[in-house]
Amino acid sequence: MHPIHHPTHNGAPITEDVAARLAAQTVGPVLLPGNEGYDVECASYNLAIPQQPAIVVGAVNAADVQAAVRFAAEQGLPVAVLATGHSALPSAGALLITTRRMDAVDIDAEARTARIEAGVRWQQVVDAAAKHGLAPLNGAAPTVGAVSYTLGGGLSPIGRTFGFAADHVHLIELVTADGELRTVTATNEPELFWALRGGKGNFGVVTALEFALFPVSQIYGGGLFFPGEQAAEVLKAWGRWTAGVPDELTSSVALLQLPPVPEVPEPLRGRLVAHVRIAYLGTAEEGERLIAPLRAVAPTLIDSVTEMPYTAVGSIHADPPTPIPFVDRSALLREFTPELVDTIIAEAGPGTGSPLTVLEIRHLGGAFDRRPEPTNAIDLRDAAFTFYAVAIGGPDQAAAFQDYLTHLIQALQPWSTGRRFINLMGASDANAEGVAAAYPPETYERLAAIKRSYDPTNTFRVNHNITPA
Ligand SMILES: Cc1cc2nc3c(=O)[nH]c(=O)nc-3n(C[C@H](O)[C@H](O)[C@H](O)COP(=O)(O)OP(=O)(O)OC[C@H]3O[C@@H](n4cnc5c(N)ncnc54)[C@H](O)[C@@H]3O)c2cc1C
Incomplete structure (x- = not known):
């Protein structure tokens, strides 16, 4: 080049x-x-x-x-x-x-693959694949862009069964800084192929992606909503319970401060709730048996866990579909202990006046811990959980949110790996130091060397930027 x-x-x-x-x-x-x-x-x-x-x-x-x-x-x-x-x-x-006009989705049902263009959102792929009894490793929110999510690893609500979305990419079409359109695969530019799957938007503009689909059309999933007053018991019970669940069960727990608006169902409206999110790839009977200990923690405000078509997977997290102003920060956790729950409750539980709208912990492990072949730039094996916190509000609140989040992330330090999952890294951590610390040092050095070959003058720097070595 x-x-x-x-x-x-x-x-x-x-x-x-x-x-x-x-x-x-x-x-x-x-x-x-x-x-x-x-x-x-x-x-x-x-x-x-x-x-x-x-x-x-x-x-x-x-x-x-x-x-x-x-x-x-x-x-x-x-x-x-x-x-x-x-x-x-x-x-x-x-x-x-x-890239929103580049929105083609092509499914090859026989090969069980999807080819998507740069602007495609996840629900489009979920719907197109479902016509063939197949599913992608989409994100929790149906409106998230499939390409950037996948370049950042891609943590799916069914990810413990299959691994990261980036582990299943076959081909990437990419315009590099020299203006060339390249087809990048495991055999054609293998270093770039390794880097793109985890190094996010640093190496060029992806115009199309091809990846594997999985034979999933039904899941046993949904949410258990508990009153915020029970948050400590719910978080502790969920933490204990994750130690024994099979790889076919992916889950997360969140503290949600829901707004007093008509779109929020009445029992949850205007209150703090603890929300356990479940996606199980097995029978409803087995799913019911597996989540019985969670249902027994306390009476739920809403229990929506049931058999559902995979096309409804976006309802499990129920993230806001319309644009909002927010500040977000994240961490990776080695473990999820009762002491950590006590810290979270002391910082963000009932009565603390926490400004957070969402505080979420996702269970990793399972296939997330397996090394894909060929390998890629995502490796979270020293983490067992992700931590993600979001405060919603306008520019007048941003400084207070940042102060609060800095303090909160600091409080989690005894349990943090010190690294971050690039997809959940908020804008405020997206500086040179923050991005370098997100990866293990040898991974970052390799990414920086590949960045130097393909983008020596750092044309692609309005992102979670890897500085060319
Ligand atoms: C509500 C919500 C839910 C989420 N849920 C999940 C989840 O379940 N799992 C998970 O892993 N992540 C999740 N994320 C994180 C999400 O995957 C990342 O924010 C992702 O980068 C979003 O991509 P986008 O295209 O939607 O956003 P954009 O803001 O449009 O893109 C983000 C960045 O990606 C780069 N980029 C975008 N398109 C291209 C391209 N074609 N070529 C090169 N670079 C490009 C650019 O640097 C851009 O700044 C969530 C985020 C939110 C806000």
């Missing part, structure tokens, strides 16, 4: 004439700040992270992405990518490529 040396962009706004040169090469729109449609084009899920790029390109196909990346190189602009904005970072001064 031939690395290109970028001129440094002088920070001056891009003129209409210069933008028109790019627009002449793309099928999709090219917009500057102030142009009609610019704000809609830049719309993103996390309203707390403003998207005000120097120029935005609504890519329709891989050729549009290539033209945009080459133009950015010419102009000395960093390249940012926006699919849905569930994990977007500020794109001021960048060329932003939006």
Whole structure:
């Protein structure tokens, strides 16, 4: 490959004439700040992270992405990518490529694979695969973008059975910093293939992905909602219970502070609840037997655990589908002990005035601990649980949220591995130090060396950035 040396962009706004040169090469729109449609084009899920790029390109196909990346190189602009904005970072001064128009999903039922384009959201894949009795390793939220989720590992509500979504990728189409469209597989550019599966958006713009599907059409799943006053008992019981569950059972527990709005069912409205989320790939009878100890902890406010079609998997976590402003932070936990539960309850339990809307612990282990073949850049085997906390609110609350979250993450230190799962790493941890600490040192060094080969001038830096070695 031939690395290109970028001129440094002088920070001056891009003129209409210069933008028109790019627009002449793309099928999709090219917009500057102030142009009609610019704000809609830049719309993103996390309203707390403003998207005000120097120029935005609504890519329709891989050729549009290539033209945009080459133009950015010419102009000395960093390249940012926006699919849905569930994990977007500020794109001021960048060329932003939006991928929502690239939304094709093709299922090969015989080969049990899906090929998806860059802008596809998970529910589209779930629905298309379900027509053939198949399922992807989608995320908890149906509206999350499938490509970025997979590049960041991909922790699925059925992941303990099959492993990370990134473990099952066969092929990646990618536009690198030199504007080339590459087909990356285990045999064709194996180092890049290793790095892309876990190194997220650092190596280029992915235009399409191909991955395995699994023969899952029904699950026994849903949620057990307990009053917040019972949170300590519920969390402790769930922690003990996870030690004995089979790999076919994936679960998580959350403290949710639900808003007093009509969309929230009456028994949960406006209150703190403990929410156990279950997805079991087995019979309802066996599932019932497995979760009986959780049902016995306390009377539930709502018990929605039942047999369901896989297409309803998004209802298990029931994450908010519409854009919200939020601040999030995360950690990886070695263990989930009663002492840790006491710390969580003291910081975020009933009566603490915690500003969190969601505090979530997911059970890892099972197939998450197996090394895939070929290996990839995701390795969380020293962690047994993920921890993720979200505070919802506008810019006036952001500083208070950050202070609270910094204190909370500090309080978890005795149980933390010190690393992070890249997909759940909030924007505030997405600095050079934070991203380097997310990976084991040897993994980060290998990623940084591959970054240097493919993106030596760090064109792709509006992300959870790996600094070129
Ligand atoms: C409500 C919610 C639920 C979630 N649930 C889960 C879950 O169950 N499991 C899990 O693993 N994660 C989960 N996540 C995290 C999620 O996987 C990441 O936030 C993911 O990056 C979102 O991708 P996106 O395309 O939706 O977001 P975007 O903000 O559009 O993309 C995030 C970043 O990915 C990069 N990117 C996007 N598209 C491309 C591309 N085509 N090529 C290269 N880089 C690209 C860019 O750097 C971009 O900034 C959740 C997040 C939220 C907010």
